[in-house]
Amino acid sequence: MALKGNLQDFSATQLLHLINLARKTGMLVVETPRDQARLCFREGKLIYATLDGQDDRLVSILQRAGKISEELARTIRARSDIKDDRELGVLLSNAGYVTQKDIVDSVRTHVLEVVYKLFTWPEGVFRFEPNALPVEGRVTVSIDLENVIMEGTRRLKEWERLQEELPNLDVALRFTDRPDARLRTINLTVEEWRVISFINPRNTIRQIAQYNNMNDFQIRRIVYGLLQAGLVELIPPEGIEIKPAPGVPAPTVVSPVQRRPAVKRSIVQRLIDRIREL
Amino acid sequence: MQIVKMVVTGPFAAGKTQFIRSISEIDVVATEARISRSEEQAIKQETTVAMDFGRITVDDDLVLYLFGTPGQRRFEFMWEILSEGMLGFVVVVDSTRPETFREARLILETFRNYAPTPYVVAANKQDVEDAWPPEDLRIALHIDPAVKVLPCVATDKESVKNVLLELLYSILETMDSEE
Numbered sequence: 001m002a003l004k005g006n007l008q009d010f011s012a013t014q015l016l017h018l019i020n021l022a023r024k025t026g027m028l029v030v031e032t033p034r035d036q037a038r039l040c041f042r043e044g045k046l047i048y049a050t051l052d053g054q055d056d057r058l059v060s061i062l063q064r065a066g067k068i069s070e071e072l073a074r075t076i077r078a079r080s081d082i083k084d085d086r087e088l089g090v091l092l093s094n095a096g097y098v099t100q101k102d103i104v105d106s107v108r109t110h111v112l113e114v115v116y117k118l119f120t121w122p123e124g125v126f127r128f129e130p131n132a133l134p135v136e137g138r139v140t141v142s143i144d145l146e147n148v149i150m151e152g153t154r155r156l157k158e159w160e161r162l163q164e165e166l167p168n169l170d171v172a173l174r175f176t177d178r179p180d181a182r183l184r185t186i187n188l189t190v191e192e193w194r195v196i197s198f199i200n201p202r203n204t205i206r207q208i209a210q211y212n213n214m215n216d217f218q219i220r221r222i223v224y225g226l227l228q229a230g231l232v233e234l235i236p237p238e239g240i241e242i243k244p245a246p247g248v249p250a251p252t253v254v255s256p257v258q259r260r261p262a263v264k265r266s267i268v269q270r271l272i273d274r275i276r277e278l
Numbered sequence: 279m280q281i282v283k284m285v286v287t288g289p290f291a292a293g294k295t296q297f298i299r300s301i302s303e304i305d306v307v308a309t310e311a312r313i314s315r316s317e318e319q320a321i322k323q324e325t326t327v328a329m330d331f332g333r334i335t336v337d338d339d340l341v342l343y344l345f346g347t348p349g350q351r352r353f354e355f356m357w358e359i360l361s362e363g364m365l366g367f368v369v370v371v372d373s374t375r376p377e378t379f380r381e382a383r384l385i386l387e388t389f390r391n392y393a394p395t396p397y398v399v400a401a402n403k404q405d406v407e408d409a410w411p412p413e414d415l416r417i418a419l420h421i422d423p424a425v426k427v428l429p430c431v432a433t434d435k436e437s438v439k440n441v442l443l444e445l446l447y448s449i450l451e452t453m454d455s456e457e
Contacts, residue, residue: 002408005376010418018417164380261363263282265453267340268365271282272446274336275439278301 003128011161012118013149015126017228020044020145027132032124037114040134046148047133047140048107049114056110058085058103058139065106067098084137108141112148119152146186146229153225154189162220166227169206169216172237173199173223176230186229195222201238283343284445285360286330287385288370289378290349293402293432295330297370298344300438302332354388361392366445370432373401373409376418383419396448400430400441 007015007030015028023044030037036052050056063073082088089103134140188196191212198208209219226232286294330346345360361367367389371382389397399421401412410418416427426444431437 003410003414004408009377010379014418018414021417022414261282261365263280263365265450267280267282268446268449268453270336270340271334271342272443272450274334274342275301275442275446278334278435278439 003126005126007121007124007126010126012121013153013228016046016115016145016149016152017230019128020149021230024128024130025133026128026130027134028126028128030118030121030124030126032121035121035124037118039115039118040132040140042133042140042142044145046111046115046143046145048138049111050134051114051117054114056138058088058107061106061110062092062098062103065102065109067102067106068092072097085139086137089139103139104141107139108143111141111143112151115148116152116155119155144186146231149229150186150188150192150225153221153228162217162224166205166220166224169209169219170204170237171234172201172204173208173226173232174201174235175199176233186231191218192222192226195219195226199232201235204237279338280340281343282340283345283364284442285345285347285364285367285389286370287347287357287367287389288349288400288402289372289381289385291375292349292370292372292378292382293430294346294349294370296432297368297400297402297430297438297441298330298332298346300432300435301334301442302344303335304333357385357388358392361389364393364395366396366398366449368398368400368441368445370400370402370430371415371419372403373412373415374403374406376410379415379418386419386421396445396452398426398428398441398445398448400428400432402430402432404429404437405431405434 003018012030018024019028019041021044025042025044026040028037028039028041030039038050038052039046040048059068059073059076062068063070068076076082076088082091089098089100092098093100093103191214194212195208195214198211203211205219205223208214209216212219214222223232227234286297288294330344332344332346334342334344336342345364347357347360369382369386369389372378386397386399399412399415399419401410401415403409404412412427412429415421416423419427421427426448428441428444429437430441
């Protein structure tokens with residue numbers, strides 16, 4: 001089924017998070033009145049990206065990265081017999097102009113530049129085309145989206161959005177149980193490590209910010225990144241007594257058992273039987 | 279007679295009233311008003327302002343009431359009233375309108391705070407080509423893996439039955455785990 005929407009409603013961060021968690025394969029096309037980006041994924045990993053109007057052939061990517069000279073680039077473009085980027089990569093590598101690492105690093109940088117640009121688009125319509133892959137012959141890479149999300153979030157300057165996504169700082173954090181979320185494989189900043197070192201069901205996000213001398217914006221930005229990367233999740237804090245403001249009566253504590261209606265198991269079973277009959 | 283109550287909630291125009299209509303044995307008592315805001319008029323002409331009410335009678339001793347909440351924020355004061363004493367709740371989400379997902383998440387969190395009762399998410403309009411699959415909705419709405427996100431077509435009685443049955447199974451599981 002189609003995955004369509006607008007970046008105003010579902011941000012680039014959330015989209016990448018979804019693609020990562022669902023391990024999707026296909027092409028994400030994002031369009032604004034001025035730009036169009038195509039990002040390709042294989043099993044949740046970013047393998048290629050291109051912007052409409054940008055020359056994304058390997059020769060141009062290597063030239064922009066400073067790996068080959070303008071003159072060599074011109075010579076390569078003049079040769080009409082080399083149309084496949086992979087073939088070109090092998091030729092350049094064998095001739096000693098570039099190493100395989102140069103090629104991979106340059107393509108990787110190109111792909112990341114496109115995806116980080118996407119983070120700065122406040123609006124645009126998107127659609128995900130399942131199983132669509134890059135043009136045949138392009139050199140692809142394999143980039144973990146957790147790092148992309150983290151870096152994209154670092155670049156995100158949307159204070160209002162962060163506040164909306166994480167309105168309450170009086171909640172705690174815990175590490176997710178996802179087996180594929182490994183801290184060792186993710187590049188974290190010193191500040192992010194400092195936050196992570198205080199993650200504990202007894203510490204609220206506000207307390208973690210206080211321990212690290214961070215303001216609300218800084219802590220929100222870091223926690224939001226960790227949440228979107230699927231490394232942590234929000235939980236109610238343990239053993240925290242919420243004190244009412246001066247002059248405000250303490251709220252009545254309602255236990256779950258009190259609030260839940262006294263309904264016996266047999267009643268639920270009768271409801272099930274009746275609805276099955278309908 | 280014992281009355282059991284369930285709440286059907288979700289964003290504006292998610293399909294809550296239709297959900298109840300498809301399963302209720304009585305004509306749904308709907309409290310709808312014509313919509314005044316032009317952007318909402320583009321989506322539908324009338325909306326629920328107080329509640330919808332549907333009923334399923336089990337026998338002389340037991341009846342299930344279904345309450346549909348108003349989807350617009352300005353009628354939020356009704357939500358807590360309707361949630362009082364509910365056995366569980368269904369969050370109906372229009373799978374074709376990602377612009378409502380954030381609102382759905384906020385409504386879900388609000389109802390979870392009202393009462394710690396089991397709930398399921400009904401990914402409505404799965405018969406429409408542009409519908410987001412339930413598992414993608416789960417990620418978009420940050421739904422816990424333990425909570426069911428179910429495909430739903432609110433106009434289809436069998437589909438609505440399935441959602442209600444799954445909610446009742448979740449309620450049974452919760453009761454079992456608490457014993």
